[in-house]
Amino acid sequence: MGQDLKKKRKKRSRSKEKSVELVVANEAKQIQQQEQEKGEIANEENQKPKQQQQGNPKKKKKKQESFPFGNYKNYYGYRISNDMDEDPRLKVLKKEWFQGKDCLDIGCNSGIMTIHIANKFGCRSILGVDIDSSRVGDAQWHLRNFVRKQNHAKPGEKKSTSVAADGVVHGSEEQSVSLSNGEAKTGSGETKDLFQIVSFQKENFVHTRNLDENRYDTILCLSVTKWIHLNWGDDGLITLFSKIWRLLNPGGIFVMEPQPWKSYEKNRRVSETTAMHHRTIVLRPEHFQEILLDKIGFRTVEDLTSSLSGVSKGFDRQILAFQK
Incomplete structure (x- = not known):
């Protein structure tokens, strides 16, 4: 009886360890995939033109017209x-x-x-x-x-x-x-x-x-x-x-x-x-x-x-x- 209990406990312990290993492996795989995806995104970003990387750039201010003789358009x-x-x-x-x-x-x-x-x-x-x-x-x-x-x-x-x-x-x-x-x-x-x-x-x-x-x-x-x-x-x-x-x-x-x-x-x-x-x-x-x-x-x-x-x-x- 005592030996049988010991065997059962060992089996349970091994199965738990395997489950933990599987979870860890899965997590590691997910992390690796995420890192790979991030790397791909980064590469794509580097390949984009500067303006796209920066988002919508601020519109250039329209150059203010000068009227040195008071010759305003809509005086x-x-x-x-x-x-x-x-x-x-x-x-x-x-x-x-x-x-x-x-x-x-x-x-x-x-x-x-x-x-x-x-x-x-x-x-x-x-x-x-x-x-x-x-x-x-x-x-x-x-x-x-x-x-x-x-x-x-x-x-x-x-x-x-x-x-x-x-x-x-x-x-x-x-x-x-x-x-x-x-x-x-x-x-x-x-x-x-x-x-x-x-x-x-x-x-x-x-x-x-x-x-x-x-x-x-x-x-x-x-x-x-x-x-x-x-x-x-x-x-x-x-x-x-x-x-x-x-x-x-x-x-x-x-x-x-x-x-x-x-x-x-x-x-x-x-x-x-x-x-x-x-x-x-x-x-x-x-x-x-x-x-x-x-x-x-x-x-x-x-x-x-x-x-x-x-x-x-x-x-x-x-x-x-x-x-x-």
């Missing part, structure tokens, strides 16, 4: 909010400065203000000039779009039209005295095609001599002085003022909207040139009125700023009208 989009029917500056401009007059808009950008003035006041002619050929192209497109919208008015109806900040033309049917079917009445009562009234061309106003033979009754320089000042320094600014004086007819009007000095500070680093001139500028915007009256020779000045309303924050700037 009026920044300036005019969507709930405005027109640029607030139009409300302070006087009809007699433009109706039946030859006018010049320096730094016209995409031409929306230029077209508005022709529409509202009935200029005999108005030329918009800008240093950027792309903005001049935009202005010509807006003009064609404006006329096309006019031509879609119903026969016999006159259409009052406005150009929104995004360049879209909006119109409402009413008895308009300005434009109808792409035509405008000038101050003399003459009806002219809008394409004969409004034109745009690329010019660097400080350096160009293409305009030397022209004469104008009204010249606009709206939010442009800072960019001329930063790019060509005090000399460039005096050249701007002197050339405007020379191109104006006697009794002509110069409408200026200068940017404040804090705006210079904000934009001084848009190029190496602007940074350099910013350090050397002596004539500050608060001196412009004195320079134009005492040095250049304008007879009178009228401050139109108090009548402005609905101006976007940051664009609540002084507007001055000088008479030659």
Whole structure:
């Protein structure tokens, strides 16, 4: 009996050992398989391109466009909010400065203000000039779009039209005295095609001599002085003022909207040139009125700023009208 029990115990012990060995062997096999799989995965990862190994790389930041001359693509989009029917500056401009007059808009950008003035006041002619050929192209497109919208008015109806900040033309049917079917009445009562009234061309106003033979009754320089000042320094600014004086007819009007000095500070680093001139500028915007009256020779000045309303924050700037 005792021997039989001993034999049974030995058999049980051996079977347990075998079971343990099998479990250990199985675990070792599983571990080996796992290690092999890991090795295969690692090899696959090493064979993948770097970008795939790193996952989705961060998108490269789009290079910020620089506009060293203030030639922003969507300037009026920044300036005019969507709930405005027109640029607030139009409300302070006087009809007699433009109706039946030859006018010049320096730094016209995409031409929306230029077209508005022709529409509202009935200029005999108005030329918009800008240093950027792309903005001049935009202005010509807006003009064609404006006329096309006019031509879609119903026969016999006159259409009052406005150009929104995004360049879209909006119109409402009413008895308009300005434009109808792409035509405008000038101050003399003459009806002219809008394409004969409004034109745009690329010019660097400080350096160009293409305009030397022209004469104008009204010249606009709206939010442009800072960019001329930063790019060509005090000399460039005096050249701007002197050339405007020379191109104006006697009794002509110069409408200026200068940017404040804090705006210079904000934009001084848009190029190496602007940074350099910013350090050397002596004539500050608060001196412009004195320079134009005492040095250049304008007879009178009228401050139109108090009548402005609905101006976007940051664009609540002084507007001055000088008479030659």
